Amino acid sequence: MATQTSAPKPSTTAHVMPARFVITKPVRNFVRLLFSYGVLTFGALFMLFPVFWMVTSALKPEWQIFIRPPIWIPQYWEKTPAGDHVALLNLWEAENPATGNTEIVIELGTRGYAPMVPIGELSDLYVVPESEISSSSYTKTINDTKINVRKWNDQEVAPVYDDKRGNLVVVLVEDLKETVAIMPLDTGERGNLQIDNMRVSTRLVETEDGSITEMLILFPNFKLTTLLDSDAAKQARLVPASEIGEFEVMPLDQTKTKQVTLNGAEDGERYVVISEASWRPTMQIDYLAQHAFTVDETDIVLEDEPQIFNLGVFPVGTYTDADGNAQEIAVVLSREVSEDETILVMPIEHMDAVELAPSSSLLRPFPETISHSTVRVKDFTRPTVREESIDFDLLGEKVGILGDRQDMMLTIPASAITTAFDIDENHVSRKTHIYLRWSNFADALSRELGGADFLHFIRNSVIVTTLGIIGHLLSCTLVAYAFARIRAPGRNILFALVLSTMMLPEAVTLIPTYLIFRDLDMIDTLTPLFIRDWFGNALLIFLLRQFFSTIPIELDEAARIDGANRWQVFTRIMLPLITPALATVTIFTFLWRWNDLFHAKIFLNSPKNYTVAIGLSQFVGAYEAEFNLLMAAATVAMLPTVLLFFFAQRFFIEGISMTGLKG
Numbered sequence: 001m002a003t004q005t006s007a008p009k010p011s012t013t014a015h016v017m018p019a020r021f022v023i024t025k026p027v028r029n030f031v032r033l034l035f036s037y038g039v040l041t042f043g044a045l046f047m048l049f050p051v052f053w054m055v056t057s058a059l060k061p062e063w064q065i066f067i068r069p070p071i072w073i074p075q076y077w078e079k080t081p082a083g084d085h086v087a088l089l090n091l092w093e094a095e096n097p098a099t100g101n102t103e104i105v106i107e108l109g110t111r112g113y114a115p116m117v118p119i120g121e122l123s124d125l126y127v128v129p130e131s132e133i134s135s136s137s138y139t140k141t142i143n144d145t146k147i148n149v150r151k152w153n154d155q156e157v158a159p160v161y162d163d164k165r166g167n168l169v170v171v172l173v174e175d176l177k178e179t180v181a182i183m184p185l186d187t188g189e190r191g192n193l194q195i196d197n198m199r200v201s202t203r204l205v206e207t208e209d210g211s212i213t214e215m216l217i218l219f220p221n222f223k224l225t226t227l228l229d230s231d232a233a234k235q236a237r238l239v240p241a242s243e244i245g246e247f248e249v250m251p252l253d254q255t256k257t258k259q260v261t262l263n264g265a266e267d268g269e270r271y272v273v274i275s276e277a278s279w280r281p282t283m284q285i286d287y288l289a290q291h292a293f294t295v296d297e298t299d300i301v302l303e304d305e306p307q308i309f310n311l312g313v314f315p316v317g318t319y320t321d322a323d324g325n326a327q328e329i330a331v332v333l334s335r336e337v338s339e340d341e342t343i344l345v346m347p348i349e350h351m352d353a354v355e356l357a358p359s360s361s362l363l364r365p366f367p368e369t370i371s372h373s374t375v376r377v378k379d380f381t382r383p384t385v386r387e388e389s390i391d392f393d394l395l396g397e398k399v400g401i402l403g404d405r406q407d408m409m410l411t412i413p414a415s416a417i418t419t420a421f422d423i424d425e426n427h428v429s430r431k432t433h434i435y436l437r438w439s440n441f442a443d444a445l446s447r448e449l450g451g452a453d454f455l456h457f458i459r460n461s462v463i464v465t466t467l468g469i470i471g472h473l474l475s476c477t478l479v480a481y482a483f484a485r486i487r488a489p490g491r492n493i494l495f496a497l498v499l500s501t502m503m504l505p506e507a508v509t510l511i512p513t514y515l516i517f518r519d520l521d522m523i524d525t526l527t528p529l530f531i532r533d534w535f536g537n538a539l540l541i542f543l544l545r546q547f548f549s550t551i552p553i554e555l556d557e558a559a560r561i562d563g564a565n566r567w568q569v570f571t572r573i574m575l576p577l578i579t580p581a582l583a584t585v586t587i588f589t590f591l592w593r594w595n596d597l598f599h600a601k602i603f604l605n606s607p608k609n610y611t612v613a614i615g616l617s618q619f620v621g622a623y624e625a626e627f628n629l630l631m632a633a634a635t636v637a638m639l640p641t642v643l644l645f646f647f648a649q650r651f652f653i654e655g656i657s658m659t660g661l662k663g
Contacts, residue, residue, distance in 0.1 A: 055635055082233055088388070092106065098421065108226040108257065114182070158176065158219070160216055185217070236412050237413070245261040271414060279356045284399055300329065300343070330346050365378045377401070456608065464529045465594050472537060473585060475533070483545045526609060590640075
């Protein structure tokens with residue numbers, strides 16, 4: 001009897017399969033879509049960044065365009081008036097080290113600082129070949145003062161002088177102990193210490209007990225910015241440089257500043273000098289034209305001493321007219337200044353209208369005739385880099401420049417300053433707010449450049465571009481239709497000959513072309529810029545010919561059977577069907593003619609004939625460039641191209657995609 005083997009019983013233990021993360025199809029599609037749009041967005045932003053920079057630069061003052069760190073969004077730098085004068089002072093924001101509060105301040109200037117140590121506290125100075133000292137340095141803090149340290153024979157040394165011949169003067173760091181401290185580089189008089197034919201610079205500093213201590217200067221040198229509370233600017237006073245006494249460094253709140261007294265002042269008030277510059281008497285041009293008049297030098301008797309009118313110094317005297325009437329006058333424009341044969345004078349009672357303005361704000365004046373005398377006039381509606389430093393409510397938008405330059409100092413009484421401190425310039429920020437200067441566009445379009453404004457250049461470009469487009473549409477469509485539809489002997493040879501002209505470099509034909517236009521008396525006219533478009537273009541003829549070839553020949557035959565002649569077939573059947581190709585021709589021609597700088601430079605000489613492309617280059621001169629106006633003009637010049645692509649993009653894409661489908 002056979003032995004029966006029982007079947008194994010199934011295990012009661014469940015085997016759990018490891019879970020797998022399954023990415024469903026919708027998730028994959030979403031990730032793919034997200035990646036695609038991310039790449040496209042990045043590419044679009046990368047391509048649009050130059051446009052963004054140009055447009056924002058067109059809305060900025062010039063100083064904000066190339067500043068570091070960059071200012072991306074146009075800002076207005078807030079100002080405060082300097083007393084009752086025309087100058088405006090920039091406002092800053094900084095944290096006061098004493099209070100920890102952020103305060104609105106004005107900048108006084110920067111001072112150089114360095115670690116210093118009394119020479120008497122040092123055991124010795126060493127002259128060491130630079131090859132024996134480590135090339136790398138590091139910073140070490142001693143007595144809350146950071147100094148540069150290098151290694152020499154396993155000792156820490158602080159360099160104090162480099163003779164540029166391979167030798168260093170060093171001091172042992174262990175000798176510095178607690179005597180090193182940060183001090184201003186302009187403190188005390190300069191001194192010199194002779195060491196092995198090397199002259200090390202020192203400072204002679206007066207201590208609290210009145211003795212003089214010679215201080216050795218260590219590294220690193222650095223600068224701190226001195227800031228004052230902005231409210232003190234309201235007490236600013238403009239003083240002639242001749243009235244300023246000697247400078248003296250004195251304490252002021254948390255710092256020390258150079259302070260002066262005024263010669264002849266009895267109150268002993270000390271002043272902090274904000275700026276020292278040349279100023280010039282001015283007067284609003286309308287007021288000057290209303291009250292000033294021209295006289296001959298022989299008709300006035302000048303006094304020995306000039307008089308001062310609102311800080312402006314002018315010669316004064318008596319003028320007697322032909323009727324014997326005498327009046328007191330001030331000479332506002334002498335013969336030497338006006339380069340005229342007469343003298344421009346003003347009655348004394350009207351001289352209160354004089355205002356002093358910084359000479360730096362009166363750049364690029366232009367001549368204007370006032371009462372038969374030539375006056376240099378500054379029109380502030382023509383922007384400059386420094387225009388934001390002037391209060392136009394006091395000075396006026398258009399002023400005549402009078403008299404001679406005067407050295408002036410803008411000062412603030414030390415007693416009016418409640419807050420003053422030094423801080424690293426990297427911890428100071430401008431007080432600004434967003435401000436778009438739309439006036440840049442008006443200024444750019446109205447700016448006169450060589451006798452014509454930018455609107456005139458736009459008009460010339462519109463003429464050239466329009467006539468060029470019409471010429472290409474007429475000539476290229478006719479020639480392309482003939483090559484595509486007319487069966488003529490040698491047609492293919494002629495078409496190949498037309499295409500071969502694209503291989504001929506323009507440099508070869510430039511001189512003959514120029515000579516032809518010269519002989520036709522067309523140089524310095526707009527004609528050479530568009531007339532060649534009326535004789536066809538090989539690339540556009542090829543494009544249109546290929547487009548015509550995609551249209552079935554049966555349409556021509558059906559129209560001919562219905563009695564249409566070839567011209568009717570061309571105008572009523574073909575042209576409506578090739579609208580995308582015509583749009584492409586229009587776009588190409590517009591771009592070529594609107595942006596054509598090369599031919600404009602070759603054929604045009606007079607500003608009245610300049611086009612937009614060559615007009616943009618006029619904003620950059622040999623000695624100055626107004627980049628904010630250049631960007632504004634470039635934005636305006638770019639706008640027609642953008643609008644053309646926006647409204648014609650469908651036809652353009654269709655024209656390009658369908659070209660060459662059938663040959």
